[in-house]
Amino acid sequence: MLLHLLNRSPQSTAVYRDLGEAFGVNDQLLLIEDACYAALPAASGVLAAFGGRISVLEEDLVSRGLAGRVSPAITVVDMKGFLALTETHERCVSWF
Amino acid sequence: MLNYALLVHGAPYSHQAALSALRFADTVVTSGHRLVSVFFYHDGVHNASALMSPPQDEVHLAEGWQRLHQDYGTQLLVCIAAGLRRGLLSADEANRHGLASHNVEAPFELTGIGQLVDAMLNNDRLITFAP
Numbered sequence: 001m002l003l004h005l006l007n008r009s010p011q012s013t014a015v016y017r018d019l020g021e022a023f024g025v026n027d028q029l030l031l032i033e034d035a036c037y038a039a040l041p042a043a044s045g046v047l048a049a050f051g052g053r054i055s056v057l058e059e060d061l062v063s064r065g066l067a068g069r070v071s072p073a074i075t076v077v078d079m080k081g082f083l084a085l086t087e088t089h090e091r092c093v094s095w096f
Numbered sequence: 097m098l099n100y101a102l103l104v105h106g107a108p109y110s111h112q113a114a115l116s117a118l119r120f121a122d123t124v125v126t127s128g129h130r131l132v133s134v135f136f137y138h139d140g141v142h143n144a145s146a147l148m149s150p151p152q153d154e155v156h157l158a159e160g161w162q163r164l165h166q167d168y169g170t171q172l173l174v175c176i177a178a179g180l181r182r183g184l185l186s187a188d189e190a191n192r193h194g195l196a197s198h199n200v201e202a203p204f205e206l207t208g209i210g211q212l213v214d215a216m217l218n219n220d221r222l223i224t225f226a227p
Contacts, residue, residue: 007112007226033112035173059119060112079123086221087098094224 001026003089007033007096010046019095020049030077030085031056039070047074057082101215103224107139109150110226114143116162120223132219133171134161135212136204138191139227141179142205144172165203168223173215175204180221 004027008015016038023029028049031039038046039056047054055075061067070076077085086092102121106113119132135145146225148158164170174184179200180193189197190198200206216222 005121005223007116035114060116079119080127083121083123083127083129086223090221092221092223095225096226 001028001089003027003088004029004092005033006031006035006038007094009034010043015095016046016049019041022093023050023082025051025061028085028089029054030082032060032082033057036060036064036066039074040066041069041071044071044073053083055085056083058077091096098220100124100129100131101133101219101222102131103212103215103222104134104136104140104143105138105224105226107142107227108145108148113158113225114140115155115158116223117223118155118157120225121164121170122160124166125170131164131168131170133211134153134164134175134214135173135213136178137175137212138178139182141174141184144174144179144184144200144218144227146199146201146204163201168216172204173207174200174204175212176208179206190219 004019036056052073053075056070058076058078102117104114104117108114121131150156161172165172184200185198186200187198195210
């Protein structure tokens with residue numbers, strides 16, 4: 001059970017593809033930094049491989065003017081929520 | 097309580113990685129966990145520059161890292177090989193290489209990659225922040 005951290009915008013299709021291939025059935029994905037753009041409903045195609053186990057970092061959404069525009073299937077978490085995800089997942093892999 | 101270590105690959109102010117890492121670090125220490133060390137690698141070594149002088153109304157990343165050391169004892173480890181290549185040297189290293197000045201000072205420490213392996217093996221969590 002891994003926590004995957006992703007910081008690339010959905011235009012970086014290769015990293016989304018590689019992550020999709022590595023993503024396990026009990027894994028969780030957290031979108032941070034420019035990966036917040038993948039949380040918009042229009043970008044939902046790049047997240048199809050992740051089975052709804054997706055969160056996005058609120059602070060990075062707000063700094064990009066994207067708060068309130070997130071796809072309803074994605075959970076918005078703040079920094080405390082980010083920390084909580086690292087508490088419940090023994091290992092964390094960063095994709096960049 | 098968990099022991100955390102962070103790995104920072106991002107140069108300050110070039111990418112968001114260093115700021116993301118510092119915000120996460122602040123959350124770790126204010127939530128009852130222990131932030132044992134931060135390892136600065138690749139362009140992340142620039143976070144250790146003693147000459148960093150951002151405008152006063154912006155986040156001062158180097159001071160943010162130093163504050164973690166002062167308040168919580170976090171080790172600030174800088175990869176020596178990545179630092180030397182990029183002109184990040186302590187007084188000792190500047191002497192050794194015959195250079196006139198240096199820009200890495202305590203609490204930042206120039207260390208080897210073995211310290212990163214140690215951080216991976218001996219902490220509960222290692223979180224990487226890269227550009």
